[in-house]
Amino acid sequence: MRILSLVRITLLMFYRRKALWMASIPLALFALFLAYASPMSPGFSNIQGLVFTGQVLAMFTPLAYAASFSDLMTAGRRTGMDELESTSPLPMAVIRSAHVLGAWVICISSSLLFLVLIAVRQAINGNGKAILVALAVALVILSPSILIAMGISALLGALLPTIVARILAVLVWAWLAFYTPLLPLPTLNGGPLAVIGDPIAQGWFHTNPMYIPANGPFTIQSGVISLLWQACIIFLLFTGANMASNHIKVRV
Amino acid sequence: MAFVGIQLKRLYRLVLLPFILTAGILFVGFLLEGIWSPGRIRPLMMVLTQVPVIAAGLSTAFVLNGDPIIELAESTPTGWRKVQVTRMLIITGAFLTAVGLLFIGLHMMRLWPRDMGWVSIISPVGSIFIVNCLVFLIAVLTTSMPTSSLAPIAIWLFLCFVWDPYITDPVRQRLIPLFIAAAGAIFGWNMCGDAERNVVKVAAL
Numbered sequence: 001m002r003i004l005s006l007v008r009i010t011l012l013m014f015y016r017r018k019a020l021w022m023a024s025i026p027l028a029l030f031a032l033f034l035a036y037a038s039p040m041s042p043g044f045s046n047i048q049g050l051v052f053t054g055q056v057l058a059m060f061t062p063l064a065y066a067a068s069f070s071d072l073m074t075a076g077r078r079t080g081m082d083e084l085e086s087t088s089p090l091p092m093a094v095i096r097s098a099h100v101l102g103a104w105v106i107c108i109s110s111s112l113l114f115l116v117l118i119a120v121r122q123a124i125n126g127n128g129k130a131i132l133v134a135l136a137v138a139l140v141i142l143s144p145s146i147l148i149a150m151g152i153s154a155l156l157g158a159l160l161p162t163i164v165a166r167i168l169a170v171l172v173w174a175w176l177a178f179y180t181p182l183l184p185l186p187t188l189n190g191g192p193l194a195v196i197g198d199p200i201a202q203g204w205f206h207t208n209p210m211y212i213p214a215n216g217p218f219t220i221q222s223g224v225i226s227l228l229w230q231a232c233i234i235f236l237l238f239t240g241a242n243m244a245s246n247h248i249k250v251r252v
Numbered sequence: 253m254a255f256v257g258i259q260l261k262r263l264y265r266l267v268l269l270p271f272i273l274t275a276g277i278l279f280v281g282f283l284l285e286g287i288w289s290p291g292r293i294r295p296l297m298m299v300l301t302q303v304p305v306i307a308a309g310l311s312t313a314f315v316l317n318g319d320p321i322i323e324l325a326e327s328t329p330t331g332w333r334k335v336q337v338t339r340m341l342i343i344t345g346a347f348l349t350a351v352g353l354l355f356i357g358l359h360m361m362r363l364w365p366r367d368m369g370w371v372s373i374i375s376p377v378g379s380i381f382i383v384n385c386l387v388f389l390i391a392v393l394t395t396s397m398p399t400s401s402l403a404p405i406a407i408w409l410f411l412c413f414v415w416d417p418y419i420t421d422p423v424r425q426r427l428i429p430l431f432i433a434a435a436g437a438i439f440g441w442n443m444c445g446d447a448e449r450n451v452v453k454v455a456a457l
Contacts, residue, residue, distance in 0.1 A: 019394035020402065027406040030414055037414075060413075064405035067310055068398040163266065166310045166401060171303070182295040 003094060010102035020068075020106050024061070028110040031060040040208070044118050045125070047133055051207045053118060054137035057111045059177040059196050059210070062149030065107050066169040069150045070157025072103060073238075073245040096242055100150070107146045112138045133205070140204070141197035144230035148195050149173050151237025158244035179211060190214045192222040195233070199226035255330065259338045266311050266343060270350030273304050278357045285361060297358060298365040301376060302412060304354065308347040309383040309404020315339045316391035317400055326447045333444040336392070344384045351376045371422055378426030383407050385433035389440035395450075 014020075035041055035056035042048040073096070076082040085095050112134075119134035152172050156165035177196050179187040189211040192199045198209040203223030218226075260267065277300045284293050316336055319325075325332045355373045358364040364372060383404050390403040411429065419425045443449070 017396065017398070019396050019399040023390070023394075023399045023402045023406060027402065027409070030406065030409050033414055060409060063409065064402045067306075067405045068402040070401075071397065163269070163307075163311055163314045166314070167303070167307050170306055170310075170405065174299075180295060182292060183299070 002090060003098075006090060006094065006098045007101060010098040011105060014102035014106050017106065021110065024064075024107065024110045027061050027064050028057060028114055031057045031111070032114055034060060040210075042207075045122065046127070047130065047205065048207045050115065050118060050122070050130060050133050051137055051141070051201050051205045054115060054134075054141045055197050055201055055210060057115070058142045058145035061107070061111055062145050062173050062177070063170055065146055066149040066153045066173040067166045069103060069153040070162055070165045070169065072099065072150060072154040073158050073241040074248050077245050077248045093242075096238070100147075100154075100238060103150060104143065104147060107150065108138060108143055111142055115142075137205075140200050140227060144227065144234065145177075145195055145197065147234045148176070148230060148237065151234055151241065154241035155237050155244065158241045158248065192218065192225045193229055194226065195230055197226075199223050255334070256338055256342070259335070259342055263315060263339065263342055266315065267346040269307060269311065270304055270347045271353075273307060274350040274354040274357070277301070277303070277354055281358055281361055281363045285363070290363065293363055294365045297363050301354070301358070301365065302408070304347060304351050305376065305379045305383060305408055305412075306405065308343070308351075308380045309387050309408060310401055311347070312340060312343050312384045312387045313391060313397070313400040313404055315343055316388060317395065317397040323451050326451055331445075332447065332450050333441070336388075336444055337441070340384065340388050344381065347380050347384070348377055351380055368422055374422055374426045378430055379408070379411055382411065382426070382429045382433040385437035385440075389436040392440040392444045 032053065035053040036044065038052075038056065040052070042052055044050075044053065071078075076085065076099075082092075086092060088095070115134040115138055116131065119130040122130035149169070153165070153169040156169050156172075159165070160168065175185065176188060179185075179189040188194050189196070189198065190213055194211070196210060198211060198213070199218040199222040201207045202209045202213070202218040203220045203226075209218065277297075280300065281293065281297065284296070316339060319335075322332050325335050352373065355364060355376055359367060359370070359372070366372065366375075386407050387400055387404050391400040394400060415429065416425060419428070
């Protein structure tokens, strides 16, 4: 019960940051335009289109979230808010998770809104499963990507000077999400460790992946592996950020 | 000028950043020039030349937010607007100079992607100017660090992926958003002059 009320309070705290909502809506709109204009796009009128749109959102919107959450773990530490929080009966880990959860709700809600709108249009045209697929896409493709971007941002923000952390976080996400054979960089894309949802999209929703898989098409198992792998990264990133932020000097 | 000097002293590390980036990118170009074919270096440069634009937007968002002594600045004859605008101009000036040098360097090495002669300099210079003007507006509107760091990436996404691929004439490609950005900056300038608003925003935070 206490945890539920904590989540409610955190949601309220982030609900008040209206400017962030306003900024994330055009961001999702640009990504939607890219999904629509892409030569690979299957259109918005079928399940494939819904999954593809989800993946494009999962590639582009985290670029901005990687830039903006470098103080996710350190803001409370700098203002001394964490001392107040540590006197509450809840463990700090729960409080920190609630902060992350609240920020995540803002990040995903504008993308989720547009995905659901597309799905509603499909549902009206007779595709009854569309809304369920939209919610599933948001949960298993979009949210891990957004959480990874936020985690990268929070970890780098706790370790490095703010501005360096921001630029680096954007570059790290760009490296994770985009790949061109013209550049001789190693990449996770094309394998089951990709963080932009290719294994899940092909394994679970049978769509064409963004990057051709190196070892044959992805199966249901590679989708499961991918989701577990992403959950591990998210856990490690936020734990790391939390530990690193313990060493930040408090401003007295 | 003494006032600019004080701000410069405060921001000198950030002013060095664009020049370090320029030097780094030029060094990469210089290093690869003999090893790779130009057709292979250009895509790499296409990516690397976007880095200063992102860095410019994020640096501007960083210097325009999070100053805890707005009230103090407002109580002096200087005013908060002068502080904000000076900071923005220092950062923008540094990035414009650095990216100008970057263009000249890469243009001389014939490595600038989609080079159309000297007119192409408008492309990086324009991007940085547009991003910084709009970040100034958003920083004044929201006075919130996460939002104004999200904004430059959104604007850059728009310019790089939505606008540039469709408007290919280099002058029209930059002039139209430039006018919009300048209008936004003037709007922000007017709003930033409202001392009461600035102080109340701090109190509400």
